[in-house]
Amino acid sequence: MLQWLSTSFWNFIANTILRNRIILLLAVTLVTVFMASQWNKMRFTYTEANLLPDEHEINLQYNEFLDKFGEEGNLIVIGFKDSAFFNAKNVKHWQDFIAPIKKDKSVELTLSIEDLKVLEKDTLNQKFKLVPFLNSEKISDAYLAEKQNQFFNELPFYEGVLFNKESGAVRFAIYMDKKIVNTQARKEFIIKYLNQDRIKTFEYATGIDLKISGMPYIRTLNSQNIIDEIGLFVGAALGITSLLFFFFFRSFRATLISMLIVTIGVMWSFGTLGVLNYEITVLTAIIPPLIIVIGIPNCIFLINKYQQEIKKHGNKAKSLQRVISKVGNATLMTNVTTAAGFATFIITDSELLTEFGIVASLNILFLFILCLIIIPIAYSYMPLPKEKHLAHLGKNYIQSFLVWIENSIRHHNVVIYTVAISVLVAGIIGIFQIKISGSIIEDMPKKAGFFQDILFYEEEFDGVMPLEIMIDTKRPKGAMKMATLKRIDELQETIEEIPELSKPVSVVNLVKYAKQSFYNGNPEYYELPTKQEEAFILNYIKNSTQKGSENMLKSYVDSTGQYARVTTFMRDIGTDKMKKIEERLQEKIDILFPEERYTVTMTGKAYVFEKGTHYLVKNLVLSLLFAILLISILMAYLFRSFKMIIISLLPNILPLIITAGLMGYLGIPIKPSTILVFSIAFGISVDDTIHFLAKYRQELKANNWRIKKSVYNTVREVGVSMFYTSVVLFFGFSVFTLSSFGGTVALGSLVAATLLFAMLSNLILLPALLLSLEKTIANEQEFLEPSIDILAEDDAEDHTNNNE
Incomplete structure (x- = not known):
């Protein structure tokens, strides 16, 4: 037996806590103050989660693209579908709206009606020049009506980029400075210029309904929603758990002590984020309420034990x-197994999940320390609980529930096994119907205004999620060779045939526009130059790119001319469709761009996120298996019996299969948020098994290895705490269904359901298994002296009291 976890060790711990109450309370206070001082180091995420390891090939390709062309998610679009815009009054209001935005240092470029430039041929200098589309001195309703016709019918270069010719929808573009697009400056810019007051003022003056989107805008509002929900979750978790706690214990002081502990736990969790300098993401944001939900069962278990002891002998010190x-x-x-369920995320190689696993597992262990210190010390200063505070121990509804459990395992074993096998088979069938989802926007708040605007752009411009194709021609200035341009043009034709993708933009569009401009703006000439036209038109383009501020190629070709990019945007589509699109594009790329002459890579934030989801699913399946293995080893160490390991795992794996099956039947996909369910739920549900088997082993020894009596006594003894904690966990995790994020809702509801199934499984299936296998496990050899005494043996007088 390990001395450090022996009964004498815990006697020493108990004496130390009770003899040094003031010092320990002071220590807790000082640590809490320190943790609170670290809050100012917390950072909120400014971009989407990177689910792939830094050294993963997909990440390396994406970073190479960023090195060549900069952050691709720097575009904000402001659009509308209203022909009334093209009049003098509304254009003036628009100019007033956009003017301060254009002057801000955070803006690199704007493309809107008042500053739109068009190409014109400069025959004298044999180059193209950019001239304003509108003459500000001629603004009138008649002039704008003429320009509206020209805008939609004579500028094919901007079709799909600034307007939808078929529907008449228009969008203007704001390109943010790529250096600050993922910093605090982006948030400040959005709040200052694209706040609801400015937008509503413009809409009221013009009657035009503005639609705003683009990755900087989406990221900012999405991050703000995460921040707002932290307070909602913490408040709701405290509210529901305190009400349940009071309902069970009918004691204000027990409730206040528990709320104090979890509140300190929340403060420590925020402090941990600050100390480790981690960002607050959609995952780390749920840790504080998780601490509340997981901490309350600790309080229930310890306070319930204290009250049981008081009821037995009335001696407070004892x-x-x-x-x-x-x-x-x-x-x-039980806290170690719960922490282990979270700690398995550390092995996924995903920075997002690693940080989540570290902070969650650490704070679960911190919470155990807080409970062990504060509860005994707090009660040491309080009078003995009154009879009304102990009345819950014999509540009729609890006793009725336990009687039903006992009758079920006494008389209906066949029914229990039939139901268990049936739901197991149904769950396995449902698992094969689960789909994988890798969409950036799928979990975003569906009712939020910015999400409704995303749907507008999906309908009118085929999405706002960028998909990039980078072409390495392997030679300087190779991107401007006509052979390369023709290949890119053919690839773009394939992209245009795919309804889920928007009209692509590349250097090809610019060259086509150059030819149109060479022929005096005639849209019929919007096409690549012929062999005969190639030399002089490309020469015009080269002559036009000398001034850095007007370098028309810089967005499409890198400074060496070796790399070209094709940009398209994609709708929010399922992973299956995305995979088919990738395969179709890759097939075309392989035909058009031979490997010996070109290196072509697909990338972009949406592409990286989709690949990251698949990577994460594979790794989290491994982490779940690792959690099962880790906890199995722990159970082996505790009970030293292979049969007991199997018996302990079955009631906890079955609920996971049931939940996975429900996901398949209900169409809930596997994604970063829902895959977390299984490791979290498994780590928590095993707690009940440990409590049950530890008490069961104790009862066996006390009852001379009479298994039936031991099982029934165990159900009566631990059933109350298991019921209380499971109800608290169920409603605690249900708090996450208040979220506006689909992933958080799914996480909360699925974990809550899994833990409910786990409670029933541990209270019904586990004892049924023990009874059915009594001939093979009801002997002292199957219960060798454990490496660790999980529960200290009761005194003889206590057993007498229990069995009377």
């Missing part, structure tokens, strides 16, 4: 001593 010494190991082991 009761407080036993709260620590008799259940210290059990509480530690």
